């Protein structure tokens with residue numbers, strides 16, 4: 001059977017992921033993502049109203065026009081997890097394919113919201129829920145399986161397409177976490193089996209975000225204990241404490257809420273995306289929050305909450321807000337600019353439970369946001385965080401575990417791939433033979 005891989009997006013950047021695998025007549029698409037920084041660089045662009053072709057021209061979503069070169073039918077669109085660089089283009093591209101969107105429950109809920117918010121296209125693809133450990137038939141000869149992995153968002157999976165020529169393992173995005181704060185540990189047992197069974201692994205597509213980082217990425221349990229240590233040290237502080245993190249990082253938000261209670265403060269989630277992600281996680285029973293936890297997204301209810309906090313005393317609250325990357329319109333940035341009713345005082349604490357996404361726009365905006373907060377006397381606690389992506393020793397372990405015949409690095413640019421190329425070559429792979437460094441818009445014929 002012919003096996004072909006189309007590397008459509010996310011092979012020259014971190015963002016707008018999309019890969020298609022053709023096995024004979026059947027095609028499966030993995031991820032349809034948005035590169036948000038290529039949108040934000042333009043002032044006041046509302047993606048909801050934009051046409052796909054305009055977004056393709058902005059390099060914001062994958063240029064899927066090469067799909068017409070693949071001879072076969074798309075049988076499923078499979079987003080691996082709910083981050084925008086993996087689901088953000090579904091509302092713009094999925095309607096062109098007569099295929100269901102198959103995802104884990106939390107991911108599917110976020111896809112549903114993306115589709116509802118879409119202003120330009122009607123996306124009517126069937127939405128099919130599938131849990132880690134489950135399988136579904138693809139055409140007459142293939143099978144799709146979800147393997148549980150751990151990442152900075154709950155319900156992440158690595159999809160595996162079983163073909164008569166061997167398994168294709170799509171490895172985006174993951175950290176090897178054996179003690180995650182929410183959900184099950186990464187299913188390394190299943191990856192070990194895949195390396196040994198039937199025809200083994202024909203091809204592994206790998207998340208190279210941290211391929212240039214040495215060592216091992218720690219577990220979320222480490223971030224949890226760092227965060228608890230910091231918050232306990234502030235137990236006797238009687239001023240304002242603010243925290244910010246990725247709104248989609250439900251484990252981290254859950255911990256912030258828990259530790260706020262532990263030091264006698266009322267946690268409150270503020271900002272549109274805080275309300276969106278935490279609300280969805282709670283609805284699906286993926287996490288439990290205290291019954292009295294407030295979540296406010298709309299400007300008016302946020303301002304009302306800030307006024308109440310100022311009236312009842314900042315020392316009684318812990319607002320968890322959006323703006324960890326210094327996004328100009330996010331809550332923390334607006335607080336830094338003095339645009340909210342919350343007044344910062346000398347010595348107030350701001351906890352960034354997030355790393356800076358290494359990209360010039362982010363770095364500049366984050367710098368500006370921190371400066372504004374410091375100008376008002378705030379003390380900054382930076383980088384109380386662990387990454388959601390495996391580093392070099394994780395990559396080594398995955399290659400050993402899966403023993404793939406072919407490897408394709410993804411989710412980076414050329415510079416970002418370099419650490420992975422070195423590692424794979426030290427394991428006997430050869431560039432151009434079975435190690436395929438590629439770019440957007442290419443196809444690789446494996447069989």
Ligand SMILES: [Zn+2]
Nearest residue numbers: 081083151173
């Ligand atoms: Zn991700």
